[in-house]
Amino acid sequence: MELEKIELYNFRNYKSASINFADGLNVIYGQNAQGKTNLLEAIYFCVVGKSFRASREREVINMQSDIAKIKIFIKKNVGKSVIEIIFSRKEKKTVKIDGIPIKKLSALLGEFNGVFFSPDELKLIKESPEDRRRFMDVDISQTTKQYVYIISRYNEVLANRNKQLKQNLPLRDLKNIMSIWNEQLADYAQKIKKYRQNFVISLMPYAKRAHSYITDGKEDLLVEYVTIKEDTKEDIVKKLEDCLEKDIALGYTTYGVHRDDLKVIVNGVDIRTYGSQGQQRTAALSLKLAELSIIEDITHTRPVLLLDDVLSELDGNRKKRLLDYCQGTQTFITCTSFDFPDIRCNKILIKNGDIDLTKTICQTDNH
Numbered sequence: 365m366e367l368e369k370i371e372l373y374n375f376r377n378y379k380s381a382s383i384n385f386a387d388g389l390n391v392i393y394g395q396n397a398q399g400k401t402n403l404l405e406a407i408y409f410c411v412v413g414k415s416f417r418a419s420r421e422r423e424v425i426n427m428q429s430d431i432a433k434i435k436i437f438i439k440k441n442v443g444k445s446v447i448e449i450i451f452s453r454k455e456k457k458t459v460k461i462d463g464i465p466i467k468k469l470s471a472l473l474g475e476f477n478g479v480f481f482s483p484d485e486l487k488l489i490k491e492s493p494e495d496r497r498r499f500m501d502v503d504i505s506q507t508t509k510q511y512v513y514i515i516s517r518y519n520e521v522l523a524n525r526n527k528q529l530k531q532n533l534p535l536r537d538l539k540n541i542m543s544i545w546n547e548q549l550a551d552y553a554q555k556i557k558k559y560r561q562n563f564v565i566s567l568m569p570y571a572k573r574a575h576s577y578i579t580d581g582k583e584d585l586l587v588e589y590v591t592i593k594e595d596t597k598e599d600i601v602k603k604l605e606d607c608l609e610k611d612i613a614l615g616y617t618t619y620g621v622h623r624d625d626l627k628v629i630v631n632g633v634d635i636r637t638y639g640s641q642g643q644q645r646t647a648a649l650s651l652k653l654a655e656l657s658i659i660e661d662i663t664h665t666r667p668v669l670l671l672d673d674v675l676s677e678l679d680g681n682r683k684k685r686l687l688d689y690c691q692g693t694q695t696f697i698t699c700t701s702f703d704f705p706d707i708r709c710n711k712i713l714i715k716n717g718d719i720d721l722t723k724t725i726c727q728t729d730n731h
């Protein structure tokens with residue numbers, strides 16, 4: 365999959381711009397506040413149909429206009445396609461694939477695949493288990509539609525169970541009522557555990573390889589899935605029953621896959637607690653690069669990679685090795701300056717919401 369061109373009209377600080385890309389590394393450079401992140405936002409919009417930063421979508425429309433448009437031209441394994449997103453202050457946005465409006469946003473998924481990474485993604489390592497569960501869930505959902513249903517059912521049943529726990533019912537009555545919820549919860553939990561287990565198994569070798577490459581073999585990455593011990597439905601039900609009194613006392617379900625986590629270990633230590641900033645960043649990046657490979661395995665086409673501001677916090681060696689690693693993937697990387705004369709790339713200077721053609725240098729083969 366290759367993004368050949370983007371056209372932007374009144375999208376954030378872009379009035380009217382048309383930018384061509386190369387198939388390898390595209391370096392989007394320029395001073396602060398020129399529109400580098402806005403450009404990545406527009407590209408990623410076409411991957412998921414949503415912004416990675418605007419809470420209200422109308423924010424993306426240029427302050428001086430009422431309508432905005434993103435249009436991208438993609439080259440696929442077979443054929444080409446055009447995605448267009450039109451925003452208006454008055455109506456809901458319209459998404460078109462090859463000129464035809466889609467009814468549901470889900471129809472966009474799979475049309476143009478991409479993985480986005482910004483310094484914000486460090487949450488994946490540093491913050492609560494919830495962020496790491498979301499990482500697993502979003503990825504599994506991208507490739508397994510049924511998983512979305514299972515997760516939402518699990519959460520529904522869990523909410524019902526938690527509600528019952530707070531009803532102050534006599535223990536015997538509660539035990540009876542709970543048996544239905546426990547059965548259902550166990551059924552979904554068993555499936556979720558299996559999906560997540562398989563996901564981590566397929567993620568591991570890719571993440572390990574990326575991490576080892578970026579650190580020039582100095583660091584060894586390990587990802588461990590932390591979950592419930594029980595595997596069979598019967599054992600999970602039994603455990604839920606055993607926890608009932610504790611759950612009543614605390615007012616929530618203390619056992620289950622809603623408490624799963626991922627442990628990210630570098631050279632034998634848990635980097636959430638002991639890792640340096642650079643190590644945490646490298647590990648988060650490696651997980652994202654692994655995500656790219658997993659999507660490729662399933663869709664048989666390599667997604668594009670979007671890297672916002674990731675170079676500033678890596679040391680010289682890691683920067684260079686990361687850029688090398690990205691050579692085989694169409695990558696869009698933003699930075700304020702780029703001093704790697706030996707790296708083959710397409711350098712795009714962004715100035716005040718437009719491309720500065722006089723300073724845009726193409727060193728790749730296809731241009």
Ligand SMILES: Nc1ncnc2c1ncn2[C@@H]1O[C@H](COP(=O)(O)OP(=O)(O)OP(=O)(O)O)[C@@H](O)[C@H]1O
Pocket residue numbers: 375376377394395396397398399400401402403423424425426427428700
């Ligand atoms: N709806 C909008 N209309 C007009 N301008 C906007 C709109 N939304 C954002 N901007 C402007 O776009 C400018 C560029 O933002 P962007 O985040 O892309 O900068 P950047 O080049 O990534 O900078 P940095 O190097 O600091 O990350 C900002 O100055 C912002 O005010």
Ligand SMILES: [Mg+2]
Pocket residue numbers: 400401402673698
């Ligand atoms: Mg930026």
